[in-house]
Amino acid sequence: MVTEYAGSSDAAIARTLATEAAARLVGIRLENPDADRLSLKDLGDQGAQAVLAARLAELAPADAVLSEEAADSAARLSASRVWIIDPLDGTREYSEGRDDWAVHVALVVDGALSLGAVALGGPDEVIVSTDLAGSTDAGEAPIRIAVSRSRASGIVRRVAASLGAELIPMGSAGVKICSVVNGATDAYLHAGGQYEWDSAAPVAIARAAGLHTSRLDGSDLVYNRPDPYLPDLVVCRPDIRDRVLGAIDDALAAQPE
Structure with missing residues (x-):
């Protein structure tokens, strides 16, 4: 309401x-x-x-x-x-x-x-x-993944290698997620630790635009929890969701014990 x-x-x-x-x-x-x-x-x-x-x-x-x-x-x-x-x-x-x-x-x-x-x-x-209508267009190869200017986690690098993706460095999480919304990139993955305030607003925008949003394991992003730590997420075009989540699963499985 x-x-x-x-x-x-x-x-x-x-x-x-x-x-x-x-x-x-x-x-x-x-x-x-x-x-x-x-x-x-x-x-x-x-x-x-x-x-x-x-x-x-x-x-x-x-x-x-x-x-x-x-x-x-x-x-x-x-x-x-x-x-x-x-x-x-x-x-x-x-x-x-x-x-x-x-x-x-x-x-x-x-x-x-x-x-x-x-x-x-x-x-x-x-x-x-x-403001958004909830539809997205299919992109062109290669997949472009928004990443931090200073560091891309090992998981993100392994996912990019698996997908043959191009890494596009840029600043804030909001900028990265909105780059998927406006079509400048195709996906944003983060595995290095964030809090609810880092993603809540841009995730709401991504959902309204018809994009896939979830934790890296595919589970829902849930907000206003007792502990606001929300360390990982993925935002991507819906047409590449299965490929991206599959590559993430493989990357997580390949992590050393």
């Missing part, structure tokens, strides 16, 4: 949150041209969190919140509505002046991921799951 706050739908609230936090992040970089990378990361995390916290308190005051940059509360586990937010996903890219960072805003309603909004590299490109 979509709830109205101050005349705004949940999707409108999510868009507003992501847009305003991203605008603040752009402003922080402009205001601090001489800041070192570590300081800029901290300023970005804190500034975007402040915007999101203030706007959620205004627009959705009765809802619970799970954020990377705020203390967790067990009260969210019994709440009907929980916003899962990552104020700045891709702090490294943000601090380097790149644009492959994101703001994640997701909503879980009665235990189910309801919607997501992701601002990509600023306030001008904001994708909301409710």
